[in-house]
Each structure stands twice: as structure tokens, then as C-alpha cells.
Amino acid sequence: MSDPKIPRGEFDPDDLLHLSAKRILVTGGAGFLGSHLCAALLKQGHEVLCADNFFTGRRGNLRHLLGNPRFEVMRHDVTFPLYAEVDEIYNLACPASPFHYQHDPVQTTKTAVHGAINMLGLAKRVGARILQASTSEIYGDPQVHPQTEDYVGYVNPIGKRSCYDEGKRCAETLFFDYHRQHGIEIKVARIFNTYGPNMHPDDGRVVSNFIMQALAGEPITIYGKGDQTRSFCFVSDLIDGLMRLMGSPSEVTGPINLGNPVELSIRQLAETIIRMTGSTSKLVFETLPQDDPIKRQPDITRARNLLDWTPKVQLEEGLETTIEYFSKIVAATQGAAERK
Ligand code: NAD
Ligand code: UDP
Ligand code: UDP
Numbered sequence: 398m399s400d401p402k403i404p405r406g407e408f409d410p411d412d413l414l415h416l417s418a419k420r421i422l423v424t425g426g427a428g429f430l431g432s433h434l435c436a437a438l439l440k441q442g443h444e445v446l447c448a449d450n451f452f453t454g455r456r457g458n459l460r461h462l463l464g465n466p467r468f469e470v471m472r473h474d475v476t477f478p479l480y481a482e483v484d485e486i487y488n489l490a491c492p493a494s495p496f497h498y499q500h501d502p503v504q505t506t507k508t509a510v511h512g513a514i515n516m517l518g519l520a521k522r523v524g525a526r527i528l529q530a531s532t533s534e535i536y537g538d539p540q541v542h543p544q545t546e547d548y549v550g551y552v553n554p555i556g557k558r559s560c561y562d563e564g565k566r567c568a569e570t571l572f573f574d575y576h577r578q579h580g581i582e583i584k585v586a587r588i589f590n591t592y593g594p595n596m597h598p599d600d601g602r603v604v605s606n607f608i609m610q611a612l613a614g615e616p617i618t619i620y621g622k623g624d625q626t627r628s629f630c631f632v633s634d635l636i637d638g639l640m641r642l643m644g645s646p647s648e649v650t651g652p653i654n655l656g657n658p659v660e661l662s663i664r665q666l667a668e669t670i671i672r673m674t675g676s677t678s679k680l681v682f683e684t685l686p687q688d689d690p691i692k693r694q695p696d697i698t699r700a701r702n703l704l705d706w707t708p709k710v711q712l713e714e715g716l717e718t719t720i721e722y723f724s725k726i727v728a729a730t731q732g733a734a735e736r737k
Contacts, residue, residue: 418443418467420482422525424475424516425489427454429596430530430588432462433636434487439465446481450474453492458595475512476504479519485643486527488516491565493532495558495686496601502560509564510571517575520582528584528643529572531652533693534562535587543660543694546587546652556688569652576650584642584649589656589695593632593715594722604629604716607667608723611676621685623664628694630657631715634708641704649703656695657708673716 421438425431426447431454438445444467447459451472462468473479475490491508492498498505513529520527536544537552552562575581592604600606610617638655661669664680671678700706 419484420444420446422446422448422479422481422483422486422519423489424448424487424512425454425491425530427451427456427458427470428489429458429493429593429600430591430632430635430639431487431489432458432595433593433632434489434639435459435468436462437636437640439468443467445469446471446483448473448475448479449490453494453497453597453600455597474508475515476507478515481519482523483519483525484523486516486520486525487530487639487643488513488527489530491530491561494601495561498561499557502557505560506564506567509561509568513568513571517571517581521575521579526582526584526643527572528586528639529568530639531569531585531587532561532565533587533589533654533656533695534558534690535566535569535652536690536693537562538688538690539692542692543658543696544654545696546654546699553688557686558688573650582647583651584645585651585653586639586642587652587654587695588635589630589654589693590627591630591632591635591656593719595632596719598723598726603627603663603666604670604719605723607670608674608716608720609727611670611674611678612720612723612727614677616681617667617671617678619663619667619680619682620689621663622682623667623680624662625685625689626660626662626692626694627666628657628660629666629712629715630655630708631710631718634710638700638704638706638708641706642700645704653699653703654695654697655700655706656697657710657712658695658697659712660692660694661712669713670716670720673713674720 427449447470536550541548572583576583596605
């Protein structure tokens with residue numbers, strides 16, 4: 398019989414996974430993409446540390462993960478140094494919606510640039526592999542269509558989008574200089590417009606705006622004439638691409654475009670969402686914001702060849718899941734209002 402005075406401890410079989418798992422830092426892990434990435438990494442058995450200042454991210458995005466003993470959340474702003482012992486870093490911290498990144502443009506550039514320096518300094522100290530969530534905004538308002546990774550872009554350095562575009566461009570420069578100068582293992586993903594559940598309903602980006610407006614029967618706000626184009630990738634495809642890139646051989650540094658090459662106009666997107674929600678919303682046309690790119694479509698040949706990656710989720714399939722997610726938020730908000 399065991400001695401009752403000797404502590405017996407708790408054993409969780411899940412802890413065994415530690416033996417083969419990696420310790421992975423996800424900055425911006427409470428945001429839209431970050432929350433899906435944390436979930437996918439935990440599912441693979443890794444230990445995940447999420448660092449986020451909750452500017453646009455929400456603890457609610459992580460609710461289902463908080464009980465997992467391999468998951469840790471820390472409130473941290475990446476513009477300040479961070480000391481942790483990790484094997485891999487996914488650097489996602491940065492507001493991505495124009496509405497949010499233009500709210501405090503100086504902080505946006507600091508997040509992109511100082512955040513990159515700190516995370517690269519951390520990667521250098523602990524010898525971690527580091528992935529940068531870069532963006533199609535590297536190409537600015539592109540003069541080449543579709544965009545290939547060797548196109549160097551057409552970017553306004555002093556406009557309203559510059560805090561984000563130039564911040565992300567400088568971050569890419571830092572990644573390649575730390576790689577050349579200090580031998581850090583880097584991976585740079587240029588992410589094109591991605592959508593799906595866990596987007597904030599007030600995020601300000603086009604998919605969330607249009608779905609929330611359609612569900613409320615409010616006018617759909619089209620900026621400009623709506624003939625500008627984007628190519629929309631569903632979140633599960635994007636996360637798969639990021640994880641494949643992180644797992645790729647050392648010589649694959651990127652930059653690599655990750656996005657769905659199916660291009661459509663913003664007006665077509667609005668009409669599709671109205672049809673799929675059965676909404677009575679009408680289109681209203683507002684001013685096109687400064688430097689809003691006219692065309693955007695990724696050439697994903699590199700991702701296909703180097704990562705064997707190609708998006709699988711069709712637009713309407715992805716929109717259906719996203720509409721379902723926003724419908725639940727609307728129903729919960731209405732329920733809460735009625736109970737008051
Ligand atoms: P998001 O706004 O939902 O998530 C960003 C996260 O970073 C949030 O949780 C936010 O609180 C956090 N954050 C912001 N500043 C921070 C700081 N200084 N310190 C710590 N945390 C901070 O956006 P998202 O769509 O999930 O984008 C994630 C990353 O992917 C961003 O770097 C973005 O630039 C990049 N990206 C996204 C898209 C897209 O379509 N979703 C396209 C291109 C690039
Ligand atoms: N840094 C960090 N965590 C670490 C190591 C470094 O946040 O574990 C930050 C620190 O603020 C430093 C920056 O990363 O200034 C860049 O580090 P690097 O070693 O490249 O340069 P340093 O400024 O130390 O000369
Ligand atoms: N847009 C729009 N109405 C909205 C929000 C966005 O017409 O309510 C347009 C915006 O002008 C841009 C496109 O949709 O041309 C995509 O905008 P988003 O903010 O999602 O991302 P971007 O690709 O511009 O970074």
C-alpha cells in the first residue's frame with residue numbers, strides 16, 4: 398500500500414507528448430491567423446507560447462485552448478525584448494486591417510520593425526528557426542500581374558498605408574540581413590488576403606465588413622467602384638502553408654507567396670455574400686482610400702514547387718463557414734441585448 402504521507406502527484410498522459418515536441422513561440426497568437434496557428438501546432442503535440450498585446454487579438458479566440466497544459470499565453474508587446482527558450486518562432490504580431498494599422502501608424506511601424514529586431518535577436522540567442530508573416534503589401538499597388546516574388550513592388554513611402562507596407566518591407570530586409578550576417582534560419586511568407594472564423598466582427602477588412610453588413614440588412618459599403626480585385630484564401634489553407642514553410646529545408650528562406658490565386662472584384666465579392674446570406678442589403682459606394690491597390694493576385698508557383706502547397710478550399714465553401722461564424726456572433730449579441 399502506498400504511504401499517504403508521500404505526495405503522489407498528478408499525471409496527465411498528454412504530458413508525454415513533451416518528449417518529442419518542439420517549443421514554439423507565436424507572436425500575435427491571439428489574433429485571427431495566430432489563434433488558428435496555435436490550435437494547429439498544439440494538435441501536432443507541440444508546446445506553444447503565445448505572446449500578444451491584445452491590440453486586435455482576443456483571449457476569446459483562444460478560449461478552447463486555455464485548458465491545454467502545453468499552451469501558455471503571455472501579455473507582451475513585441476516592441477520590447479522578450480526572453481524565452483524556444484525552438485521555433487512564428488512572428489505574426491502586427492495589426493493587419495488597414496483600419497487598425499492606420500489608427501496608430503507610428504506604433505504599427507514600431508511593431509513591424511522593432512518587433513522584427515527583437516524576435517530576430519531572440520532567434521539568434523537561442524538558435525531558433527524564425528518565420529515572418531509578411532504580406533502582399535510588399536508589392537504595393539503592383540504594376541506586374543499576377544505578382545511573383547521577384548517583383549520588387551510599387552510602394553508609396555509617405556502615404557497612409559506606408560506604416561504597414563514600409564514596416565513590413567523593412568522587416569523583410571532585417572530577416573535577410575540577420576540570415577546573411579548571423580546565419581539565422583529564416584522563412585518569409587508573403588500572405589495574400591485571408592479570411593475565416595476568428596476574424597473580429599469590427600476588424601474593418603472587406604470580408605468581415607460585408608458579411609456583418611449583409612447579416613444586419615445594412616448597406617454594403619463598397620470603396621470606389623468595386624472593380625479593384627483581390628484573391629481570397631481560406632484560413633485553413635493559409636495555416637497549412639505557413640507550417641509547411643516552417644518545416645521546409647534550411648535553404649528555403651522565401652520570400653514565398655501564400656494565397657489563393659482565384660481573383661475577383663470587390664463588387665463580385667459583395668454580390669456573392671448578398672446571395673449566400675439571402676440579404677436584402679443594397680450596395681453603397683464610398684470614396685476609395687488612398688493607395689488602395691487596384692489589382693492583387695498571387696503567383697504561387699514557388700509554393701507549389703517548394704512546399705507542394707496549393708489552396709484546397711473554394712471561395713463559397715470558405716464563405717459558408719465564415720458566414721456561419723459571424724451569424725453565431727450576431728445571434729449571441731442579440732440574445733445578450735434581449736436579456737438586459
Ligand atoms: P490580427 O490583427 O487579427 O492579428 C494580429 C495580432 O497581433 C493581434 O492578436 C494583435 O493583438 C497582435 N499585436 C499587434 N501588435 C502587437 C505588438 N506590438 N505586440 C504583440 N502583439 C501585437 O491580424 P491577422 O490577420 O491575424 O494577421 C496576422 C499577421 O499576418 C500580421 O503580421 C499580418 O500583417 C499578416 N498578414 C495577414 C493577412 C491576412 O489577410 N489576414 C495578409 C497579409 C499579412
Ligand atoms: N532580444 C530579445 N530577446 C533575446 C535576445 C535579444 O528580445 O533573447 C532583443 C534585444 O532587445 C536586442 C535585439 O533583440 O536589442 C537584437 O538583438 P541582437 O543580438 O541582434 O543585437 P543587440 O542589440 O543585442 O546588439
Ligand atoms: N473594401 C470595401 N469595403 C469595405 C472594406 C474594404 O470596398 O467595407 C475594399 C478595400 O477598399 C480594398 C478591398 O476591399 O480595395 C480589400 O480591403 P481590406 O481592407 O480587406 O484589405 P486590403 O487588401 O486593402 O489590405
